[in-house]
Ligand SMILES: O=C(COP(=O)(O)O)N(O)CCCCO
Ligand code: NA
């Protein structure tokens with residue numbers, strides 16, 4: 001069924017595991033994710049960005065997710081990822097989403113609170129849950145001193161005030177991750193002391209980790225081997241994700257690992273089958289790679305299999 005993440009996160013918090021939040025843009029990506037969820041009997045969060053709505057059109061994504069629910073019977077959350085303003089959050093609530101993110105992290109503290117409150121009011125009125133963000137994901141890695149970079153991380157004291165004043169249901173925290181395939185110049189590092197402090201000050205409150213793709217080496221190598229060029233791509237080691245899942249993180253966002261699984265498999269298939277031109281062959285290869293990758297994440301990283 002189509003569900004909100006309320007109970008999902010309560011169980012995840014108590015159980016010390018996290019639910020995967022996977023970005024969806026087309027049929028094969030959705031099918032790969034949902035087949036994995038079915039095989040592992042895991043709850044799923046399918047998340048749609050503004051770019052996905054532009055690429056696929058909202059009605060296609062909504063119907064594809066409805067199809068996935070009808071096909072599998074899994075508990076599935078349909079979530080708006082990185083909603084920029086009240087309007088897009090409202091549109092998704094009105095479109096039947098069960099969860100929306102309002103990302104006010106680029107605004108000053110008080111503006112972030114104001115816009116988040118506005119979305120919480122509208123969403124809660126209609127039984128929809130809200131994710132917000134406090135602190136800025138890295139991504140400003142180069143030519144910035146560590147202290148400056150850490151100044152953009154989530155401040156635990158501010159987090160308490162933010163949650164109390166907005167009534168938000170979950171909070172995306174900045175502890176060193178960033179979006180995309182180039183997350184760390186040097187050794188991967190997350191600020192676990194900061195994460196621990198936040199969970200001590202907000203016991204039982206669901207936290208969200210963005211920029212949590214591992215940038216799986218097998219796919220990076222395959223992309224580079226079959227005509228791609230993504231040297232130096234690096235993500236979050238799976239051990240760190242497991243640790244975070246045991247420390248109050250209830251939702252782990254994965255998009256780049258899906259993109260790499262699809263891209264590596266399509267490149268490989270096309271390189272190895274030069275005379276093939278049936279899209280079902282190479283898109284099917286991509287779908288299979290996504291399914292296996294998501295199964296791996298569910299079983300070996302998130303721990304939400306059978307939950
Ligand atoms: O937090 C994430 C996923 O981050 P990652 O890029 O590590 O998969 N997202 O919100 C997905 C959109 C960002 C584009 O990748
Ligand atoms: Na957890």
Ligand SMILES: [Zn+2]
Pocket residue numbers: 082179210211253
């Ligand atoms: Zn994100």
